[in-house]
Amino acid sequence: MSILKATDIGISFGGVKAVDGVSFSVTPGQILSIIGPNGAGKTTLFNIVSGVYAASRGSIQLANEDVTGLAPHKLAARGLSRTFQNLQIFQRMTACENVMVGRHLRENCSLLPALFRTPAVTRQNRETRTAALDLLAYVGLKDVADVPAGSLPYGACKRLEVARALAAEPRVLLLDEPAAGCNAVETEEIDHLIRQVADRGVAVVLVEHDMKLVMKISDRILVLERGRPLAEGTPREVRDDPRVLEAYLGQHGAREAARA
Amino acid sequence: MRALVNQRFITLAVLAVVIAILPLIFPSSYYFRVASLVWVSALAAIGLNILMGQAGQVSLGHAAFFGIGAYAVAIGPTHLGIPPWVAILIGALLSAVLAYLVGRPILRLKGHYLAIATLGLGVLVALVITTESRWTGGPDGMPVERLSLFGWRVSGSYTWYWVTGGLLLIGTWIALNLDETPTGRAFRALHDSEVAAQVVGLDVARFKLQAFVIAAVYASVAGSALAFMNGFINPDQAGFLHSVELVTIVVIGGLGSVVGSIVGAAVLVTLPQALTVFQEYEHLLLGLIIIVAMIFMRNGIVPSLSALVFRRARS
């Protein structure tokens, strides 16, 4: 039973087909990785699935409902959450506030009680902060909870984005290169984090360049090249696929690898 | 968390004390008048700062709402027989409705396009006020009936000092309240990254609109207060230069800083009063001061100074 299903997605920018005929689906608790050389259209695909770009063709289903062309905040309300390759954190807010914003969908935010700061607002604020601190602890950022997010190091920001995305209690989580710029230890931590999230029943779609990480945690892998699907399968199947090797290493490299 | 609650309380307490003790050092009623002008401008600026500093949306036509509030209390009682205090509410409601209706399409725009659209809105409202002289007295303006609340005639610069000071306290309290709520966080979030705000589920258009409406109501109430206080109103209050003055107060005081808006208002309202000594050099000096302040304190007076104090304290 797939929770997120994308069918025959396509988009072009000024005549260039950035994504062309890509389909995939994930089930709850599954980790699907999307890999491919730079410019393969991975991030663009994410932008379409999360509603940031409007696809020129194809359809997207979330929990068996057609959500094609829905605005990002409506997709979020239906349980889709994501992180960004180029960080999109709220720089001028503290780490904790970033995650609290992530709780937005779980909060009542009527305007009038907020203007007069009713006791209910104060109580809710306290609850949201507690939940946010728990999530920060979960990603190992509890110590910097009240530090402005703009002054956090890169790796911390990456994890902060994950915490913010998780704060909405999503059913589907799209992670765009969560391990980029992280050292070996941090990558290891993110590896654990993703596995834990998936074990809670969240469907994870991952774009990542770190092949070690991808091969280790993915249930399935989709390979893109120049916007088109090249191969799909388990990590083992994809690793042994000569077309994938060729796309990554070139013809010569592929032959070398085959011989090795 | 506790620290933040205290900060809100301290800010309000300090403001209340300042408002309370200033009269002790004021030598004449002229000073009460100028201080009331500061409170009124600060009230409008605090509202605009929610829109500009928190939600990050520029408005170069905000005096339009100031003007609507002012003319509501001028036209309502004079032409329509509406009780003055009801006219304040009607002005605020009109401003809110206009902001809501125009805000929807306008707030889709970004950067300079938003600036010109709000500027256009401001110029249009000012033009209507100037042109419909049957109702508004045209370019010469019109007198405003005195405000009376339950038989109490509110008049005199001393009385108005306390009324506007009270309004400013309420306005400050509400603005500070907003900061640590889901709505306040939503404003700041969409300011920093609209796309990230969307994907965590914020209806960005809705929150921009809320900020716009809040700012419009603040300006409208401030406009009403000024009209009652002066007993007279003219279209300049709704004009482009007044819009610019409001934006300048917000930016000079510090974007996103409630205290900054009050300090900014104090600077920008008292300076021209002080500069009238130089009479014809007034505009020249005002322009010069704006330029110099923006170059050397580009983050605004309050954030720049607090950063300086913070650095001193640490070293």
Place this chain on the structure above:
Amino acid sequence: MAEFLQFLISGLTVGAVYALVALGFTLIYNASGVVNFAQGEFVMLGGMVTVFAAAAGVPLPLAAVIAICAAIAIGLLLHRFAIEPARGASAVTLIIITIGASILLRGLAAIVFDKQFHKLPAFTGDTPVDMLGAAVQPQSFWVLGGTAVVVLALYIFLEHTLLGKAVLATAANRLAARLVGINTTTIMALAFGGSAAIGAIAGILVTPITLTSYDVGTLLALKGFAAAMLGGMGNPVGAVVGGMLLGLLEAFGAGYISSTYKDAFAFLVILIVLFAAPQGLFGRRAVERV
């Protein structure tokens, strides 16, 4: 028909002035990203300096040259002492700086000159020319011709000189321009000087028709800004077309609908256009990269 033609000519004449102001806006915006609200003050300076130089006995052509040079000097000073020190400040901060500059220049003009309205004699007499029943002021031809010359000169400069290409390169990508060795500070100074000159020329050409005073700049700047937006910010062709369109709209609106709301048409149309096409008429729609 005669009436229509009358509105058309007066619309084009006013539109030409808006076009020049919008062109000045665009030049500075492209080179520096600054929206210069003091643009209208250059127009005011052009008119006022010419009027006072001519009144002091300087022949009109020489007075015009003096006015243009004065405006260029002010433009360079504005860049050097107000814009350059604030490099890296936010867009709103820069807008406020230019508004401050416009208040300052207005105050300066009120002191150096006066607060009266002034007129220049028309360059080639006041006898209206009859065109298909419409009475056309000869000065209108000067305005239209002068605008055409300025636009053409700017076009040749941008497309056919190395310096012009450096301006275009800076507009396209400031960092890349700097990396290939273009001194972007010089380019910005050039843009401020150039757009001051364009503004001054507009002021000199139009003063015989519309009069001038120390405070004509604000409304002109607003309308020039509106015209630049209408055409799509940063597009010189769009600026000229936007200015002309705005002038025509005002003339026909005032003629056929309501003359009391003449100034409203420009802003009403701007709002409508922005509602329908948020990037202006000729602006490119950019895909936001995330």
